[in-house]
Amino acid sequence: MKFVKSTRGIDRKFKEDEFYGWRADCANDYIEGCVEILTDDEEFKKFRQNPKYTPVLAHVTTEQGVEYLKDIINNQPLLLNQIDRFTSLNDKIGQPFVGDFSIGSGSPPNGMSFAADPTTIRYIKVLSDLATLYGDLSNFNIVEIGGGFGGLGTVLSVFGFKNYYNVDLREPGLIAKKYCNKAGVKNFHVLAPSELHKLDGVEIDLVISNYAFSECNFETQDVYIDKILSRAKRGYITHNTAEERIERTKSVIGDYKNFILFKRDVCHKKHPIFTWDKTKSRVSVIGVGRLGLCFALTLDSAGNFVVGCDVDQSYVDKINDKSFFSHEPGVNQLLNKSSVFKATTDLQKTVQHGDLIFVTVASYSEPDGKYDVSQVDSVVDSLVALGSQEERKHLVICTNVNPGYTDSVYERLKDYNWDVSFNPETIAQGTILRNQARPDCVYIGSDSPELAQQIELVYRNMCVNEPKIHIMDRLSAELTKVSLNCYLTCKISFANMVGDLAAKIGADPQAVLNAVGADSRINNKFFKPGFGWGGPCFPRDTRAYIRLAEENSMPSDMCAASNDANKKHLDFQVATFLESELKEYTTNSVTYKPGTVILEESQQLEFAKRLAEEGINVTINESPTVVEELKSLYGDLFNYG
Secondary structure: OEEEEOOOOOEEEEOHHHOOHHHHHHHHHHHHHHHHHHHOHHHHHOHHHOOOOHHHHOOOOHHHHHHHHHHHHHHOHHHHHHHHHHHHHHOOOOOOOOEEEEEEOOOOOOEEEEEEOHHHHHHHHHHHHHHHHHOOOOOOEEEEEOOOOOHHHHHHOOOOOOEEEEEOOHHHHHHHHHHHHHHOOOOEEEEOHHHHHHHOOOOOOEEEEEOOHHHOOHHHHHHHHHHOHHHOOEEEEEOOOOHHHHHHHHHHHOOOOOOEEEEEOOOOOOOEEEEEEOOOOEEEEEOOOHHHHHHHHHHHHOOOEEEEEOOOHHHHHHHHOOOOOOOOOOHHHHHHHOOOOEEEOOHHHHHHHOOEEEEOOOOEEOOOOOEEOHHHHHHHHHHHHHOOOOOOEEEEEOOOOOOOHHHHHHHHHHHHOEEEEEOOOOOOOOOHHHHHHOOOEEEEEOOOHHHHHHHHHHHHHHOOOOOEEEEEOHHHHHHHHHHHHHHHHHHHHHHHHHHHHHHHHOOOHHHHHHHHHOOOOOOOOOOOOOOOOOOOOHHHHHHHHHHHHHHOOOOOHHHHHHHHHHHHHHHHHHHHHHHOOOOEEEEOOOOOOOOOOOOOOOHHHHHHHHHHHOOOEEEEOOOHHHHHHHHHHHOOOOEEO
16 A cells, blocks of 8 residues: 655545556556646646556557547548547647648548547547447446546536546546636536445446456445446446456456447557447347348438348358348448348357347238248247247247237247247338338237336337337237238229229319328328239238138138139229320339339239230330349230330
């Protein structure tokens, strides 16, 4: 123990072992330097050049600053638009060493040059990481362990925070208080380790520590873990490389929700940066095809930690190296932007990763209306083969299934420590990402309110709107899914029935339907004349409803009539065209819905096909992908523009 005394009454005892590793030999000099800075105004004016102080808190080189700058450019380049604000706040006090930096060439916006303390560049790099991980920090209560003179807090103040608590030894803390007061930083507080009780009752949104935590003795670490880390919703810890310390950190805080190795420090490439976020879910998605990949990327963009699983290794490789191409709008942009999302063929790792495991594999409609759920069955078989889970797992089936199926899955898995829920998708091809981020309603089928709440939280965090959440039992949710689409097909069929009659008698179909749909009891969604309904969802859900009703000796007349009306509407359209005596027909879309590449049960395609079979010269202007499929299906039946 050493005793340090200043002429201004700054008395304290200092434990040499409060510092670890390379800092140990300069610990006492550091405190003495802090006292000099605090007791001499002239020393404060140039404290960032004090030889007793700089080895601890101002030692970033210009070369290292360049490396940090590259990282900022790669991850959050827009931060550099505020470089003047950062430097005007952080580089004007204490006479720091200033280096010259440049970005690109020429004058802005193509290039820019500026002078900055390399340590400030490092702080901006930390802000870049925090923005990538957690987005807007302006409403956060932030605690930094070992914040030194408050430079990071000053940088973060550019975009704001609710409160910033700088926890450090008394002398550095007093420097930080003086520094941030001069910089005009609002809501900045300094706490000595003995004052951690002042955080009681404070909701800690984020804890940060750049090396300080990892370099404390274990006794001090335990205090910080108990008083700060365990309470923090989110964390960002840059760690030293002492292996035993890394392993200890993992063993003590590694069970925090979403605790991961975020990356390694740019300039000290062996130094891990550990993060966690208790507000986000660790999610797995089994089946990352057309729908599943969209769902996984939407979850990822909302800040969740997502792993996707698929059986095709080459497909998984394309996702991971970002060479995969999707026709669905926005998918490739989100995939290229994602930094955490990964795909794998390893089901066990997928299960281990997820708090929630969503199943989004495909199901197909059989001729009798039953869903072919063989892919879901295969997933369940594989889960059974993994054996009983150490921790209770939650399987969420999103695939279209026969009502009652999810209950049967629960019966198969319950003895293996699984819960099962049903959460159907309500998206449309061509707008999947938008639908997932902005759903009108979310349907959750679960026999447990707690499990339903888990799924609801995922959607509350993921959705940019505030969808209506409907929680019910599994069977009711399954019936809701098929009933929803059946109602929409009835509505579309009614609209086309009215539209056809209007056209027949010389009325304006659109004017009639606009007027009817203006009634709030009806509304205009899915209520306009068109080709009719088709695609991968409406026809099969209608058939599924009819089958279920018949199996239970219940009427399904409206659904059957809707199906029949859809066919008669197509007959009317074909007959009307043939009566016109036109010999040519050109269309820009034969997919079931413009903007997609899906031909499944397309009314537009069936219309074109029937005209061609009647001798009409049919020309189709479509995407190369669609044209290639049409040629394989119909040969030279059509002309292609």
